[in-house]
Amino acid sequence: MRFVRGAVLLVPLLFTAAVFAWPLGTLAVHAFGSGDAVSLTRAWEATGAWRLLGVTAAQAAGSAAAALVVAAPIVWLISTVRLPGTGLLRIVVTLPFVLPTVVVGVAFRALFDGPLGFLGASQGWTVIIAAHTFLNVAVVVRVVSAAWQRVDPRQVAAARTLGASRTRAFLGIVAPRLLPAAAAAFALIFLFCSTSYGVIVILGGGQARTLETEIYQQGIGYARLPEAVALSVLQIVMVLVALAVARLLGSARVPQAGVMTRARRPRGLAWIAVGAVLVWTAVWLVLPIVTLVVRSLRPGGHWGLAGYRMLTDDTYGTSATSSLWYSVTSALLATVIAVVVGLLGAAALTRGGGIVTRAGAALSLLPLGVSAVTLGFGYVLALSRLPYEVAASPLVVPCVQALIAIPVVIGVMVPAFEQVSPRLRDAAATLGAGPLRVFVTVDLRLTARSLSAAAAFAFVMAIGEFGATTFLARANTTTLPVLIGSLMGRPGADNYAAAMAASVLLVAVSAVVVATAELTAAARGEKKTDAHAD
């Protein structure tokens, strides 16, 4: 039995080895095995790597901190206030994630050149961090609010009865229980932003330079593979350190609970706070998307559907509808793979399984922090060594999309599983449930909200993925983000409107998938809450 469990938990390790370590290893051997290779230290020196490392870490940490601050009021609203439409809010926050960075970049340029022009910051780190925040608020909102809803309200009530003030009860009871989730969210955002490329290049005006932009410049601009790989090595070390720190901060043991906080209707003054938070959310999350919709409907300054018409007629050899179909099926497959492998990884991390398995599960977070260019080159090399039939398999793209989504599934599920009381698991086991059944009926049921968030993130990441998968182009399959990028590169009002229309389509489809995940979670998880409520 123990052997079987160990074997199952090895799945994330093997998957990561096949889809991550092998291509990177192949690339490293290729880059440093050739005659004109340079040593690691020389490459770091030549590219000014240490300064880039500092800038990268600083902007990633800054972006993650900003996202925590911006998200805090929204987390409070979703977790504690009962309002019609908070479910909708959970869906809306997830959507920015799906937008191709070129669209986000242009939208923020438009915003900071236009309505926010008085700030005088149309490019530079301020705008970059604002865009990163916009993209990543969802991570904080979904991960931390799920944790908040698992805090036992009876403990807060007890503290209040014993004389603790509202603030003290929050700081003493709620905050420590949110810490692991907040640390996990911080780590995920740090990873996302450390490999951010499009946003940094577009909003930095080409002047902002990080490890990632330099890897692109060395690898593609100058065709210097050893330098690109050397910088990636530094990237990996930085990510490992960040993960270790997040793990230390986040693993403070807190008492678990199997009950869920019940949201309350706002009363009196609370309405003002609620209103303020709603405005805050609208400014950060809704406004940019509304801008997108408006622009898709106003080609050349006149209202019209030309943009949408262009997507459905034969203006482009592969019409948007077929791109959409390919993107959605591929992303759904990637989501299934990511959720299955990610759940196994998260289970391994939270429930022992030996040092090797745990280390493996932790390492499966790494791919999120490694340059898409490096990974892409690795795939090109590794696949060229496989028989054509394997290399051309339609499974390759979903596997790579899954590789990048798995860290998110693990990052979301680990703090969730840690809050599940082991006593409940023991009880189920004592009553005769097998390990799989315990996992499904105890762990998954209590973490339904987090699971739906994980699946939603996996999907939006897979469908919006614009990095490593572009190196894996397969015949006659254009993803929607690629189509959008190519439309953005054409002159004329109609092409621009078509790019915006395709982005709206991408957002709309993602909204449907995220809403489905949300409703499924609500059906499974909230039954429990209601049972407790009365």
Added chain:
Amino acid sequence: MKRSAQTFRGVLALGLATVLGAGALACTSSDPADEVNLMTHDSFELPQRLVEKFQDDTGLKLNIMRSGDAGQLSSVVSLTPGSPKGDAVYGIDNTFAARPIEAGALEPYTSPLAANGAADFAIENHVDQLTAVDRGDVCINVDDDWFDDKGVAAPTSMDDLTKPEYRDLTVLMDPATSSPGMSFLLATVGRYGNKARDYWRDLSGNGAQIVDGWEIAYNQVFSAGEGHGAKPIVVSYASSPAATPGTHAILDSCFAQIEYVGVLKGARNVDGAKKVVDFLLSPEVQAALPTAMYVYPVQKNVPLPADWRQRAPAPSWTVKMSPDYINAHREEWLTQWRETVGR
């Protein structure tokens, strides 16, 4: 409780079935002689009827594999010479062409159609490696309406951009992150030679704004673009005025960005790849290039669309530079450019 365990098992089984099903699909891939795979950059477009015509004429299924921008495409092709992902590659331009040639990733082929124009753009010393298909000329674009409104004469040459009357009116792209930005840098090198650095210094001293890429420069900062920005002078293409009435391109100092097609060494279907090269030089495809990809045909006697003839004629003289020369100096010019404009 029991039901959710079953659901979970159901989901697992479904996932497994999908994975295996997809795997089985992959194993039944067709005979390499029946299809031909063309690797392209992401902006490749051709009318569907032409693709169908190729398939009817040759009996080959034409598969398009979009593989990133031109830089990424040439890197990928050069990385695995002899074991390519496709049979032919289209979209490597003269700024990147030296890489796949140097890597030995291409199979020699000279199309019988090339003599009618394409051969004029062939790469010196490597004429049979790549075949020119089209050219996109990177030129300064001017918003005529803006200058009419202000009652100022629009600039007429590259030299004018450094004059005080055009202070703060120009938007350029970083050559490190933008391919038209790189082409403009090459145009200045071609025109001013050793004095190019002085030109950049004067240009940046005259308040030229620099952004990362064409999307921002043209769509956001350019006054005639969708963002109705503040700058009436932008680096773009000779063809852009065809899509943006009220603008024109200054044709005195353009850089011709030539896009090539080549047969990949080790291709599974070399004959099919050669047919693709011929196809791209055929009169129908050449005539469709302007509206499909905003580029000019290289073959002779191919009529341009009417609005192109009026608003977006091809420049008669352009800066020309060999890919080897560009490749040898790219990094040096980029570094100099960075130092000169202070970035």
